[in-house]
Every structure is written in C-alpha cells, then in structure tokens.
Amino acid sequence: xxxxTPGRTSRPMGLKAGRTMHAGPLTYLVLAVFTAVSLxxxxxxxxxxxxxxxxxxxxxxxxxxxxxxxKNLERAWTEASLGDAMLNTTIVAGSITIGTVLFxxxxxxxxxxxxxxxxxxxxxxxxxxxxxxxxxxxxPLYLWVADLQWTNQLQAVILPxxxxxxxxxxxxxxxxxxxxxxLIEAARMDGASSLRVIWHVVFPAARPAMxxxxxxxxxxxxxxxxxxxxxxxxxxxxVQVALNSLGTGYIPDRAVIMAGALLGTLPLLLAFLLFxxxxxxxxxxxxxxx
Amino acid sequence: MSExxxxxxxxxxxxxxxxxxxxxxxxxSPTSSWRSRLYRWDIKASPYLxxxxxxxxxxxxxxxxxxxxxWASLHRLELTNLDDSTWLGLENYTNLLQSDYFWNxxxxxxxxxxxxxxxxxxxxxxxxxxLNYKLRGSTxxxxxxxxxxxxxxxxxxxxxxxxxxxxxxxxNWLIGSVGIDPVNWRESSWGSQFAVSSxxxxxxxxxxxxxxxxxxxxxxxxxxESASLDGASRWQQFRHVTIPMLRPTILFTVVVSTxxxxxxxxxPLLFGGTAGSKGGADxxxxxxxxxxxxxxxxxxxxxxxxxxxxxxxxxxxxxxxxNLLIARRLRKDR
Numbered sequence: 021x022x023x024x025t026p027g028r029t030s031r032p033m034g035l036k037a038g039r040t041m042h043a044g045p046l047t048y049l050v051l052a053v054f055t056a057v058s059l060x061x062x063x064x065x066x067x068x069x070x071x072x073x074x075x076x077x078x079x080x081x082x083x084x085x086x087x088x089x090x091k092n093l094e095r096a097w098t099e100a101s102l103g104d105a106m107l108n109t110t111i112v113a114g115s116i117t118i119g120t121v122l123f124x125x126x127x128x129x130x131x132x133x134x135x136x137x138x139x140x141x142x143x144x145x146x147x148x149x150x151x152x153x154x155x156x157x158x159x160p161l162y163l164w165v166a167d168l169q170w171t172n173q174l175q176a177v178i179l180p181x182x183x184x185x186x187x188x189x190x191x192x193x194x195x196x197x198x199x200x201x202x203l204i205e206a207a208r209m210d211g212a213s214s215l216r217v218i219w220h221v222v223f224p225a226a227r228p229a230m231x232x233x234x235x236x237x238x239x240x241x242x243x244x245x246x247x248x249x250x251x252x253x254x255x256x257x258x259v260q261v262a263l264n265s266l267g268t269g270y271i272p273d274r275a276v277i278m279a280g281a282l283l284g285t286l287p288l289l290l291a292f293l294l295f296x297x298x299x300x301x302x303x304x305x306x307x308x309x310x
Numbered sequence: 311m312s313e314x315x316x317x318x319x320x321x322x323x324x325x326x327x328x329x330x331x332x333x334x335x336x337x338x339s340p341t342s343s344w345r346s347r348l349y350r351w352d353i354k355a356s357p358y359l360x361x362x363x364x365x366x367x368x369x370x371x372x373x374x375x376x377x378x379x380x381w382a383s384l385h386r387l388e389l390t391n392l393d394d395s396t397w398l399g400l401e402n403y404t405n406l407l408q409s410d411y412f413w414n415x416x417x418x419x420x421x422x423x424x425x426x427x428x429x430x431x432x433x434x435x436x437x438x439x440x441l442n443y444k445l446r447g448s449t450x451x452x453x454x455x456x457x458x459x460x461x462x463x464x465x466x467x468x469x470x471x472x473x474x475x476x477x478x479x480x481x482n483w484l485i486g487s488v489g490i491d492p493v494n495w496r497e498s499s500w501g502s503q504f505a506v507s508s509x510x511x512x513x514x515x516x517x518x519x520x521x522x523x524x525x526x527x528x529x530x531x532x533x534x535e536s537a538s539l540d541g542a543s544r545w546q547q548f549r550h551v552t553i554p555m556l557r558p559t560i561l562f563t564v565v566v567s568t569x570x571x572x573x574x575x576x577x578p579l580l581f582g583g584t585a586g587s588k589g590g591a592d593x594x595x596x597x598x599x600x601x602x603x604x605x606x607x608x609x610x611x612x613x614x615x616x617x618x619x620x621x622x623x624x625x626x627x628x629x630x631x632x633n634l635l636i637a638r639r640l641r642k643d644r
Contacts, residue, residue, distance in 0.1 A: 041544075043443035051440050054433075055454045058516060062457060064480070065469050077478040079486075119367075127364040136357035142365070149372060151566075153573035153626070155602055155619045157375030159382050159612050166392055183367040211349070214356035243462035245576040246599075250607060263464035267471070267580040274472060281465040288460040296453035303456070303517065304524035 062289070068278035069093065076274040092279035100271055101254060102283045105262040110287075112178050112258055113241035119182040120237045121230050128191025129222045133204060143192070150185040154246050165251055176251040177258065181241065187233055194229035194305075195222070232302030235295055242288055259284040383617035389610030402617035412618070414593055415601035416625075418503065422578075422597060423571030426507035431563055434515050435556075438522035439548060452523075455516030463576035466509050471581050474505045496581070499594040506595050509577045514570070518563050525559035526552060561637055568629050572622060575599030598622055 043051075070089035071082050097103045130136070131143050161180055170176040199222065207217050223230075245260045252258060254265045266280045292299065383402055385395040406412045437455065445451060458466065473480045474495040482492040495501045529552065537547050553560075574597045579586040582595070587604040589596025596604070598618065606615030 041443050043440070043445050047440050047443055047445075051437070051445075051451055054437055055451065057512070058455055058458055061466070061469050061473065061512065062461065064473075065465070068469075068472065076472065077475075079478050080483050081478050081480045123363045123367070126360040130357045130360035134357040134360070139357070142361065145373075146364075146368070149376070151569050151626070152372075152376060153569065153599075153622060155573055155575075155599060156379050156623055157372065159387075159606065159616045159619065160375035160378040161371070162612070163382075163392060179367070180371040182371075183364045185368065185372070188364055208353075213349075214352050214359070218360075239460060243464075245463050246603075250603075260462060260464045263462070263468060264580065267464065267468050267583065268586060269584045277468055278472065281468045285461050285465045288462075289457065292453060292457060292460045296456070297449050300449065300452045300456060300520060303520050304527075 062285070065278055065282050065285075069275060069282045071275050073273040073275045076278075088275060089279070092273075092275045093283060095271070095273070095276045096266075096280040096283055100262055100266050100276065100280050101257055102259065102262050102280055105257045105259045106283070106287070108174060108257065109242055109259045112174055113238050115178045116181050116241040117234050117238045119178075120184045120187045121234045123183045124187030124191045124233060125222065125226050125230055126218060127188045128193075129195050129199070129218070129226070131188065131192040132195040133199060133201060146185045146188055150189065158247055158250055161247065162250060170251075172252055172256045174256070177244070177248045180247060181244065184237065187237065190233055191226065191229060195226060198229070199225040229305075232298055232305065235291070235299050236302055238291070239288060239299075379616045379619050382613055383620050385613045387611075387613035387616070389607065389612055392612075395613070398613065402614050403621070406614065406617055406621065411593060411596070411601065415589070415596045415598050418589065418593075418595055419572060419574065419597045419599075422503050422507050422510075422574060422595065423568065425503060426510035426574075427564070427567045427571055430511045430515050431518060431560070431567065433511075434518035434563075435522055435560075437515065437519040438526055439552070441519065441523050442526045452520060455519055457516070458513045459517045461513065463509075463513070464580060466513055467577050467580035470505065470509045470512070471583070474508075474581075496583075496590060497594075499592070502581070502590055502595040506574075506578045506581050509581070510571075510574070514567070518567070521563055522556060522559060525556050529555045557640055558637075561633065561640075565630070565633055568633075569626060572626055572629070573599050575603065579603070598625075 066089070067082055067085055068076055069092050071086040072088055075082055075086065131139060157180070165171055165176045203221055203225070204217060207221050212220070243260065244258075245264075248258050248261050249264050252261045254262065254270065257265065263280055263284050266277045271277070382395070384398060384400070386398050386402075387395040441448070441451060441455075474482075476482070476492070476494055476496070479495070481495065486492060493501045495505045533551050533555070534547055537551050542550065578589055578595045578597050578600055582588065582590055582600075585591060587600055587608050589600050598621075602615050602618040602622070605611050605618060
C-alpha cells in the first residue's frame with residue numbers, strides 16, 4: 021500500500037476505468053506480437069511441410085512455401101498411416117464426446133437439482149479425483165487390455181475416458197442456475213416421468229452447455245496421448261500414436277514429419293475457425309464457475 | 311387429465327395391465343394406486359439411475375485402477391510375464407528412493423515445472439489485462455491466443471523439436487542473427503529444459519489468459535471507479551484492485567499448472583526423438599512422467615512404474631496441502 025501515496029498527487033484518470041477503457045495503440049501492438057508468437061509456429065509448420073527434408077537441415081531455415089506440400093502430405097497420409105489414424109481418431113473422439121456429454125448431463129442434473137442420499141459425498145469424490153493424473157491408472161488398464169486381448173483395438177482407448185468427472189461438475193454448475201426448479205416441479209405435477217423430465221426439460225435447458233462440453237471433450241479426446249500410445253501401435257493408430265511414431269523415427273524425413281503434424285492438427289484448427297467463439301466462452305464460463 | 315393418460319402410456323409401455331386402463335376417461339382406483347406407487351418409486355430411484363452410468367465407468371476406469379496401482383506397486387510385476395506377480399512389500403519404493411535416476415527425474419520435473427509455469431502465468435496475466443480493454447475484434451484476438459491450445463502435444467512437440475534443431479533450426483538462426491552462438495538445445499542440460507518448457511508455455515499461455523480474463527470481467531466495476539477517483543493510475547489499479555480480486559483464480563491456475571507440470575510427459579518424450587523415454591543421453595530432461603513410462607514399458611518393470619505413479623500422487627497431495635495453507639494465509643491477511 022506504500023505506492024499509493026504518489027498516486028494521490030498524480031492527475032486523476034477520470035471515470036472511465038477498467039474494462040470500459042479503450043485500448044491504445046501500444047495495447048494493439050503488444051497483442052499483435054503475442055498473436056504472432058501464437059500463430060507463427062502453426063504457419064511455419066505448413067511452410068516446413070511444403071519443403072524437402074534436405075532444405076530443412078540448412079541455414080537459414082525456409083520462410084516461405086515450397087512446392088512439395090502435396091507430396092509430403094500424401095506420404096504422411098499413406099506411409100505414416102495418418103489417413104487411417106484420422107478415421108480412427110474421429111471414431112474414438114466422437115464416441116467419447118457422446119458418452120461424456122450424455123452421462124455428464126444426466127448425472128450433473130441429478131447433482132444439481134435432485135435430493136438423494138450420499139449426493140454430497142459422491143460429488144466430493146467426483147471433484148476430488150478430477151485432477152488425478154492419467155499415470156495413476158495406466159498399469160491396471162494395461163493389465164486389463166492385455167487380459168481381454170484388446171491391444172490395438174479402439175475400445176481400449178474409448179472406454180477408459182468414456183465419462184469425465186470434469187464434465188459432471190461442469191454440467192452441475194451450469195444446471196444449478198440455468199434450470200429453474202419450478203420447471204421440474206411443474207413437469208412433475210403434470211405427472212411426467214423422470215425420463216420425460218430429462219428429455220423435455222433438462223436437455224433443452226442444458227443444450228448450450230452440452231455443446232460447449234462436447235467441443236472441449238472432442239479437443240481433449242483428439243489430443244489424448246499417454247494411454248493411446250501404450251494401448252495402440254502403428255498398425256491401428258490414432259493421430260497421436262501415428263505422430264509419436266513419426267517423432268521416434270518411423271519415417272526419418274523432416275518434411276513428412278511436419279506434414280503429419282499439420283494433418284493431425286488441421287481438423288481441430290478448422291473446428292476452432294468454426295466454433296472459436298463458443299470454445300472461448302466455454303473456457304471462460306468454466307473458469308468463473310469452477 | 312388427457313396429458314396424464316398420455317404420460318402413462320408412454321412411460322410404462324411394458325406394464326400391460328396398468329397403462330391401457332389409465333387411458334380411459336375414468337380413473338380406476340387400483341390402477342391409480344399402482345401408478346402412484348410407480349411414480350413414487352420413480353422419484354426415489356431416478357437420481358441413482360442418473361448418476362449410475364457415470365459412476366459405473368468412473369469406478370471401473372478411474373477409482374479402481376487408482377487403488378490397484380497402489381496394490382501393484384507392492385509387487386514384482388514384469389511386462390514379459392503379466393500373470394506372475396510376487397509380493398515385495400515396500401521394496402519398489404526403497405529401490406526408487408535409492409535410485410539416482412529417480413531423484414534426477416524429480417529434480418528435472420521441478421525445474422521444468424518452474425521454468426514453464428512462472429513465465430506462462432505471468433504473461434497470461436498481462437495478456438488478459440490487455441484483452442480486458444475495449445478492443446476492436448475482441449473475439450478474433452481471443453481465438454488467435456487460443457490456437458496453440460488446439461494443437462496437440464504431439465504436433466506442437468514435433469514442430470518445436472525442429473525449431474530447436476541443431477542444424478537448420480529457426481531458434482539458432484534467430485539468436486545467431488543477434489550475435490549469439492548456436493546452442494545445442496537437445497544435449498545441453500538447461501537448453502533442453504528450456505526448450506521443453508517453451509512448448510508448454512506456448513500451448514497454455516492463451517488458455518490461462520482467457521481464464522484470467524473471465525475473472526477480470528467479474529470484478530465489480532465500481533471498485534475501479536473509486537480507485538480512479540482516489541487518483542490511482544492504471545498500473546496501481548492493476549496492482550491494488552485487479553490482482554487482489556483475482557487471487558482465488560490465480561491460485562486455481564497455479565494448482566492446475568502444477569498438476570500439469572508434475573505429469574509432464576509427451577513434450578519431453580517427443581523432444582528426445584529416439585532417446586525420448588530416457589530424456590536425452592544424460593537423462594538431462596527426463597521427467598517423472600517419462601521415468602514412469604521408461605520403467606514400465608521400455609524396461610518392463612510395471613510394479614516399479616506403479617510405485618513411481620503413487621509417489622507422483624503423494625507429491626501432488628503435498629502440493630495440494632501447501633496450496634491450501636497458502637490460501638488460508640492469504641484469506642487471513644485480508
């Protein structure tokens with residue numbers, strides 16, 4: 021509080037303060053620099069993917085596109101199996117997204133609006149283990165998968181992350197305020213069964229949050245790394261497994277590796293272009309309530 | 311009335327004797343009592359049915375493995391012979407605590423964690439402050455800041471590995487242009503840890519900035535007004551209004567980042583190329599996460615890997631306890 025004293029003598033800034041303050045040119049400049057740092061590695065990935073491996077070993081590194089983009093993309097697609105990997109990852113991430121959104125919504129609704137025994141303890145258990153790293157479960161999961169002979173099969177990476185504690189918490193927080201209890205009571209008075217309440221009252225009210233949770237879950241599932249590289253290998257890979265193979269010398273060609281990195285990220289970048297606003301607001305919502 | 315009847319039809323299609331009877335205009339009393347019993351049962355049981363699917367999966371793939379890892383850590387369990395496990399007691403743990411590589415990995419996890427978390431959160435706070443001004447195209451800026459978050463660990467690590475390459479790497483070329491000698495980023499100890507940290511910083515700064523931004527927008531506006539009436543400059547408002555109001559959020563991001571740093575795995579694995587799981591030739595950037603993977607799936611000691619996992623959990627609980635203490639302290643100070 022010492023530094024307050026000189027402030028008193030300085031000129032008052034006027035009533036416009038905090039977030040209503042308009043950004044000056046310096047603000048735009050600094051933001052532009054940070055944006056450039058954010059985007060440059062992504063753009064350069066495309067530049068590198070359009071060159072040859074030999075050119076990428078020379079100094080200075082290429083700063084503009086070359087003519088080998090499609091050749092490299094094709095090699096990554098076929099030789100590094102990224103084509104199969106993208107299909108696999110779509111199946112995996114899609115299933116996980118459906119499971120997480122569906123089960124998180126109904127469980128989140130129960131925690132937010134229904135009274136039942138042990139609800140407090142169960143919620144605490146859910147929140148308490150939300151932050152446990154995946155490392156704590158990979159050994160038993162591996163034993164199971166080996167036992168069931170599920171190695172290299174997609175269900176081995178779908179089932180363990182089919183539900184999410186974060187999702188339940190997220191939906192609970194949303195439904196607490198977005199779903200008026202009177203609405204449920206009114207439906208109950210009309211004699212609606214629980215399933216009808218879920219279908220006609222909860223789902224419509226939860227739809228915006230379900231969309232956001234779906235997007236966040238899809239991104240997380242697409243990018244999941246540790247368990248997939250243990251459970252799967254290059255013969256039936258997800259995108260991350262294929263990229264891991266590339267990184268550990270499967271095809272020792274820098275341009276093809278960059279083409280793979282580009283392919284593996286492209287679907288998510290496209291999703292960001294389309295739904296960027298929703299993803300941003302989803303992260304910000306989760307922050308305030310979480 | 312007609313609505314109730316309609317409900318009874320759809321809700322209990324299988325219970326042949328109850329539903330069709332209720333669809334008449336007059337309510338028969340035995341049906342109605344059966345239905346109200348069903349209704350009461352539905353009210354009572356439905357919460358459990360709603361949380362059941364979640365807890366079924368959560369128990370099987372979250373809770374049970376967590377405990378089973380603890381059990382496995384007390385056994386000799388080898389990748390080559392999964393059906394054979396022999397009781398070892400605490401031997402896996404004592405072996406780990408005597409291993410230089412374990413302590414090396416713990417130290418690396420700590421230093422990489424600090425190098426990646428502190429600048430990341432400081433920059434995120436600054437960016438959030440800037441994003442909080444009235445901006446033209448505010449959504450565009452936010453989405454651009456978040457683009458690295460959409461990039462997977464694997465993609466980002468592959469790209470950064472090339473940027474930090476010894477031959478033809480962008481970073482060495484850039485620092486060379488201002489007269490600094492090229493650095494062997496993979497082989498040097500601090501260089502490799504810096505490079506790995508830079509991947510983490512790049513991916514997560516924008517995400518944390520958005521979280522701070524959300525918290526800043528929740529700060530009551532009149533706090534700034536009264537501060538500026540008191541003659542506080544922009545910087546003083548940031549220090550004496552924004553930061554104190556953001557304390558819970560800052561603590562939250564510190565906790566999340568610390569947890570992320572403790573389990574750091576993909577970035578150093580791919581940065582290391584073919585020697586990835588060792589964390590470089592001298593284990594110079596082998597983190598706990600890498601050490602666990604190396605013990606379990608490269609050396610084949612799954613029991614030992616389980617012990618590493620549980621030590622990781624202990625470490626996280628310690629960190630959580632320290633955070634709780636700090637949070638309580640901060641609250642008392644206020």
